[in-house]
Amino acid sequence: MDTFIMLQELLEQNQFELICQGPEIRLVYLMNDAAESFLVFQNAVMTGNYKKNYEGKLNASLNREEETYILSVYQGDTVVTLFFTDLMLDVRLYDYSGLGHFWVKGYEYLRQLEYRIAILRDKRDYLGEEYCTQQEQKLAALADFPPLNYCCYPAVPEKYIVPRGEPWQVSEEAIAVMEELTDEVHDRRMKRMLGFYRRHPNPFAAKKIARMLHRNAHAELTDLLTEKLCEAAAVYPVRSFGEETDRKYAQIIKQAQERQELLKRQGRDSVLLLEQPFVTAADDMKFQVHLMIWKRGWINRRAEVESFR
Secondary structure, eight states, rough: OOHHHHHHHHHHOOOOOOEEEETTTEEEEEEEEEEEEEEEEETTTEEEEETTOOOEEEEEEEEETTTEEEEEEEETTEEEEEESSEEEEEEEEEOOTOOOOOSOOHHHHHHHHHHHHHHHHHHHHOOGGGGGOOOOOOGGGGGGGGTTTTTSOSOOOOOOOOOOOOOOOOOHHHHHHHHHHHHTTTTHHHHHHHHHHHHHSSSHHHHHHHHHHHHHHHHHHHHHHHHHHHHHHHTSSOOOOOHHHHHHHHHHHHHHHHHHHHHHHHTTOEEEEEEEOOSSOOOOOEEEEEEEEEEESSSSSEEEEHHHH
């Protein structure tokens, strides 16, 4: 992928977050639980006034004089200028199989699926298929499956959702992936409903499938999808924050594991999920450990969440 096109896309989206570490200057590109990526300005020199917390419209110009590129970015009434010789992409991929966020209540286990599919799709769309395994490329299609995406189970509050052009439009590829999963668990009722959805791709059918997904009768299907996403993500390394910080985080994980073991002795199953900050760029995320504890109702599958920090 052309790094200068990536730079242009960021500026058009009014995104310009610089990270200056020693002599190196980086521009944040895609940052999520699956990937931390940056555009790195080679042999860079910065002049002017960079406003770290600026939010608003950007105006920018890029010129070249002999071997030097000159990027001028206007943040309101101030300008910051970067002189550099080349623009490189730095990508660090991470295991997102054991990560979870609980920003929205209700059917949390389905919102975790929506979140993982969304960050996987962003990784593919922003960085390219070369940064995804074949299994990830396949599962990323489920971002176009409204019964499971932000249309029905948003993982973040509405104000943080970046809408797609036609959110209720389902893709044939997404239905095919779901049909393959239903075949593995022999979920014939869901398979028939997916066939109906293919013929009648409307919000009514999507919402019907969304309701089916949280029922006990289709728990094997959602568990299989969770397993597939975890398998796809587990090929990447886990985040490390340095020996001292990792040791501190390990103590919090141990507390959650002890609680999880107690629940198990009581006959209650749970899933341990981590919430982590970024490694390379400081953010506001605090390290937490969550236990998602299963609650089985008569018809619907539910969960409650306990957090440790």
